Amino acid sequence: MPYEPPTHTVERSLRATTGAKIIAGVDEVGRGAWAGPVSVCAAITGLRRAPVGLTDSKLLTIKRRTELAEELRSWVTSYALGHASPEEIDALGMTAALRLAAVRALESLPVRPDAVILDGKHDYLGAPWRVRTVIKGDQSCVAVAAASVIAKVQRDKMMAELGIDHADFAFADNAGYPSPVHRAALAERGPTPHHRLSWAYLDALPQWRHLKKVRSWVDGSVPEIEGQLGFDF
Numbered sequence: 001m002p003y004e005p006p007t008h009t010v011e012r013s014l015r016a017t018t019g020a021k022i023i024a025g026v027d028e029v030g031r032g033a034w035a036g037p038v039s040v041c042a043a044i045t046g047l048r049r050a051p052v053g054l055t056d057s058k059l060l061t062i063k064r065r066t067e068l069a070e071e072l073r074s075w076v077t078s079y080a081l082g083h084a085s086p087e088e089i090d091a092l093g094m095t096a097a098l099r100l101a102a103v104r105a106l107e108s109l110p111v112r113p114d115a116v117i118l119d120g121k122h123d124y125l126g127a128p129w130r131v132r133t134v135i136k137g138d139q140s141c142v143a144v145a146a147a148s149v150i151a152k153v154q155r156d157k158m159m160a161e162l163g164i165d166h167a168d169f170a171f172a173d174n175a176g177y178p179s180p181v182h183r184a185a186l187a188e189r190g191p192t193p194h195h196r197l198s199w200a201y202l203d204a205l206p207q208w209r210h211l212k213k214v215r216s217w218v219d220g221s222v223p224e225i226e227g228q229l230g231f232d233f
Contacts, residue, residue: 003055006145008047010117010134018130020114025143026102027119029057029151031094034186035169035176035195036159037083038097041151042105044077044113045143051075054145056138057152069153072146079147080108081154090198090213098124119144166192 014020022044030038051071053064060068073079082104084097092100102125106113115130119137137144156175163171168185169192176182176194178201190208191197202212 003059003139006050006054006140006142008142010132010137010141011047011143014115014117014132018115020130022111022113023115023117023143024106024109024113025117025119025137025141025145025147026105026125027138027144027148027151028098028101029148029155030176031098033176033196034178034182034199034201035086035171035192036155036162037085038089038094038101039151039155039158040082040098040101040105041079041147041154042082042102042109042113042116043072043079043143043147043150044109044111045075045146046077048075050142050145054142054149056136056145057148059139060149065149066153069149072150076146076150078110079150080105081151082106082108086194086196089196091215093215095124099126117141117144119148162194166194 011023014023024042024044026040026042028038028040030036051068053060053068057065082101084101088100089097106116106129115132116125117137118125118131118133121133121135123131123133125131134141134144138148139145159175160172163169168189170179170181173179174182186201186208187205190205191202191211197211197213198215202209
């Protein structure tokens with residue numbers, strides 16, 4: 001299906017309106033998975049012409065995404081990845097875990113960005129970072145699209161490696177997201193050490209429900225349920 005290639009429009013706008021010179025595109029992967037970390041990539045691209053075919057990683061075939069990620073690693077000015085573990089997600093909630101992973105990525109860059117373009121409509125990063133949120137930024141912004149592809153390929157590789165010792169869960173195929181094989185393995189074997197134990201899928205597993213972790217909401221806040229998909233047999 002044809003799609004418009006990403007541009008530097010947002011980067012140019014930030015340069016003109018804020019004086020920012022170094023701008024990082026940030027995107028995450030793994031938010032809705034049942035297992036594995038949530039991963040964030042921060043990429044700095046400058047205003048150079050993007051590689052042919054660059055777009056949101058979800059619009060690319062596995063083969064093309066893998067090839068493009070390899071090209072992007074040497075094409076971008078710099079990039080870094082940050083991760084928040086399942087234990088951190090369970091303890092902090094997804095929004096705080098996303099921020100943790102994003103800060104880890106941004107602080108691992110060789111230079112500190114003057115501004116950040118964040119995919120989506122919610123600023124989970126916040127101060128002291130200067131943030132511009134862009135809905136579908138992974139399709140429209142070059143730096144965010146580059147971060148999208150690198151993050152997806154890197155996390156998929158991580159999940160395939162984690163799955164070596166848990167073959168029944170097929171992490172190499174589903175990357176920790178819900179799938180029929182993943183659901184069946186959970187029902188039979190219960191969660192692995194890589195699963196998020198505060199997620200709602202455990203509510204549908206009576207024999208494993210005792211493993212569910214529930215955070216205490218001492219500050220009066222409401223538990224986050226975004227991305228916490230349960231079983232729907």
